[in-house]
Amino acid sequence: xxxxxxxxxxxxxxxxxxxxxxxxxxxxxxxxxxxxxxxxxxxxxxxxxxxxxxxxxxxxxxxxxxxxxxxxxxxxxxxxxxxxxxxxxxxxxxxxxxxxxxxxxxxxxxxxxxxxxxxxxxxxxxxxxxxxxxxxxxxxxxxxxxxxxxxxxxxxxxxxxxxxxxxxxxxxxxxxxxxxxxxxxxxxxxxxxxxxxxxxxxxxxxxxxxxxxxxxxxxxxxxxxxxxxxx
Amino acid sequence: xxxxxxxxxxxxxxxxxxxxxxxxxxxxxxxxxxxxxxxxxxxxxxxxxxxxxxxxxxxxxxxxxxxxxxxxxxxxxxxxxxxxxxxxxxxxxxxxxxxxxxxxxxxxxxxxxxxxxxxxxxxxxxxxxxxxxxxxxxxxxxxxxxxxxxxxxxxxxxxxxxxxxxxxxxxxxxxxxxxxxxxxxxxxxxxxxxxxxxxxxxxxxxxxxxxxxxxxxxxxxxxxxxxxxxxxxxxx
Numbered sequence: 089x090x091x092x093x094x095x096x097x098x099x100x101x102x103x104x105x106x107x108x109x110x111x112x113x114x115x116x117x118x119x120x121x122x123x124x125x126x127x128x129x130x131x132x133x134x135x136x137x138x139x140x141x142x143x144x145x146x147x148x149x150x151x152x153x154x155x156x157x158x159x160x161x162x163x164x165x166x167x168x169x170x171x172x173x174x175x176x177x178x179x180x181x182x183x184x185x186x187x188x189x190x191x192x193x194x195x196x197x198x199x200x201x202x203x204x205x206x207x208x209x210x211x212x213x214x215x216x217x218x219x220x221x222x223x224x225x226x227x228x229x230x231x232x233x234x235x236x237x238x239x240x241x242x243x244x245x246x247x248x249x250x251x252x253x254x255x256x257x258x259x260x261x262x263x264x265x266x267x268x269x270x271x272x273x274x275x276x277x278x279x280x281x282x283x284x285x286x287x288x289x290x291x292x293x294x295x296x297x298x299x300x301x302x303x304x305x306x307x308x309x310x311x312x313x314x315x316x317x318x319x
Numbered sequence: 320x321x322x323x324x325x326x327x328x329x330x331x332x333x334x335x336x337x338x339x340x341x342x343x344x345x346x347x348x349x350x351x352x353x354x355x356x357x358x359x360x361x362x363x364x365x366x367x368x369x370x371x372x373x374x375x376x377x378x379x380x381x382x383x384x385x386x387x388x389x390x391x392x393x394x395x396x397x398x399x400x401x402x403x404x405x406x407x408x409x410x411x412x413x414x415x416x417x418x419x420x421x422x423x424x425x426x427x428x429x430x431x432x433x434x435x436x437x438x439x440x441x442x443x444x445x446x447x448x449x450x451x452x453x454x455x456x457x458x459x460x461x462x463x464x465x466x467x468x469x470x471x472x473x474x475x476x477x478x479x480x481x482x483x484x485x486x487x488x489x490x491x492x493x494x495x496x497x498x499x500x501x502x503x504x505x506x507x508x509x510x511x512x513x514x515x516x517x518x519x520x521x522x523x524x525x526x527x528x529x530x531x532x533x534x535x536x537x538x539x540x541x542x543x544x545x546x547x548x549x550x551x552x553x554x555x
Contacts, residue, residue: 128424128452129462137424137450151421153442157399157552160357163377164548166344166478179349186437187403187548188410204489211491232536240532242410243364244544245373247522251365260533260541262365265376265477269344286497293497295488298481299504305477310368311519314376314474317456317512318385 159184164241166269172197172237190238197234201277208293222280226259233276265314266307271297344478346381356380356395357551360513361478364547367519372466374519375402375416377549381476381513389473389512394420394453397554400516401440404430405546408529411436417443418471418516424450425471425516430524440552466524470517482507 124131125144133141140146161183163169173179178196185193201221209219221230228236244260245251251262254272263269278286278295288294306315346360347353360381367374377400383389399419403412416429419442427449434441451462454472461470481504487493498504531541 128460130450153444155554157440157554159438159550159552161352161359161551162548163345163359163362166361169345170348176350180351183349183352184438207489207491208494211494226538228536236536240410242405242546242548243362244531245364245547246542246544247373247525247528249542261544263363264365265363270480288497293495295497297498298485299499299501300479300481300506302479303506303509311468312461312470312517313374314477314515316475317389317473318475318510
């Protein structure tokens with residue numbers, strides 16, 4: 089889809105959403121007042137989970153939440169650190185950085201993006217200089233795309249509209265369990281302006297889809313939304 | 320010339336190393352964190368079944384093989400899982416939801432403005448805490464309070480990806496075909512599990528969403544959106 093069409097759709101959808109905002113008026117009265125000493129929840133005047141207060145047995149330990157906690161891992165969008173950081177050192181540094189201070193990662197991310205293209209060019213016997221990243225379906229050139237990845241690495245989740253990572257029309261309003269983030273990421277990396285640059289057709293390699301879908305996973309479940317573990 | 324610079328920029332990285340570039344969404348993403356109790360596998364944020372609520376899911380310690388490995392996987396009392404919400408558009412957390420294990424339960428604090436932002440945090444014990452007993456595969460526990468709902472325990476990994484083929488693609492080993500067609504491709508994660516921390520929160524607790532960051536790079540018309548990410552932090 090052409091970028092300008094995409095933008096027109098975005099504008100139309102955004103406009104329509106202005107009229108469907110909902111008042112959050114249904115959350116009053118949900119506070120659990122009933123005290124039960126075996127429900128695994130701290131409720132009523134319990135001092136801990138199912139202990140203390142007027143109804144339950146005394147808590148035999150005081151919970152300690154003291155201390156300072158220091159960051160060891162961080163994640164916004166899927167695959168950013170693993171795909172674009174390149175070296176072990178950069179990956180470790182990324183995990184101990186803060187989102188608002190990532191400008192220094194952008195050149196590495198752009199170099200890695202081009203290197204992926206070079207690797208494939210070489211394997212195909214093409215001069216790597218002739219095979220570079222092409223502006224993607226969101227209209228982002230390499231510096232801009234990698235700036236988005238490096239410096240705005242968060243999920244954008246829209247409170248007043250449906251969630252999708254990217255569905256061909258809507259984009260960047262969160263991440264559903266079933267969103268095919270790999271195919272979306274591959275398309276943004278290798279799909280070029282059309283989204284079909286290396287899609288396996290017309291003699292091109294298949295680089296825009298890994299060929300797997302969610303299989304028999306069920307994403308229609310209510311809370312906690314994820315399925316029972318595999319056995 | 321350009322290519323020389325590019326190769327120099329990544330420190331002379333060899334082609335062989337490309338084969339292990341991408342593991343997964345964030346599963347075992349870097350040497351310092353891989354295989355530890357702080358390793359984030361994945362992160363999701365989406366509209367709940369109630370459209371007035373947002374669901375945050377962090378998965379940890381993946382991939383876990385079914386059976387004993389999954390059954391024996393434990394949350395770490397020294398590790399805080401922190402959902403970060405920026406509602407002003409500067410990519411600094413304005414609100415956090417913290418989760419940390421004590422005993423047989425996961426305790427939740429927030430959403431609350433953090434005492435300090437950035438790499439170091441304290442547990443925000445000045446606000447009311449919530450909790451849920453940690454689930455097992457056979458014993459699923461959830462709890463709700465004040466419009467929020469909580470879960471912590473093992474779950475099936477929702478992430479799907481032909482990870483083995485990717486390594487072959489990126490190394491050039493399967494040129495010129497690239498990825499396999501549906502039916503031949505294999506989902507590496509189909510039979511694997513993760514530990515999950517899940518909280519569903521009324522949007523009214525998250526403040527007003529800022530203009531979508533897409534506008535900063537010319538992608539206009541996107542709805543207002545919080546910027547959200549997850550961190551794991553270890554007690555010092």
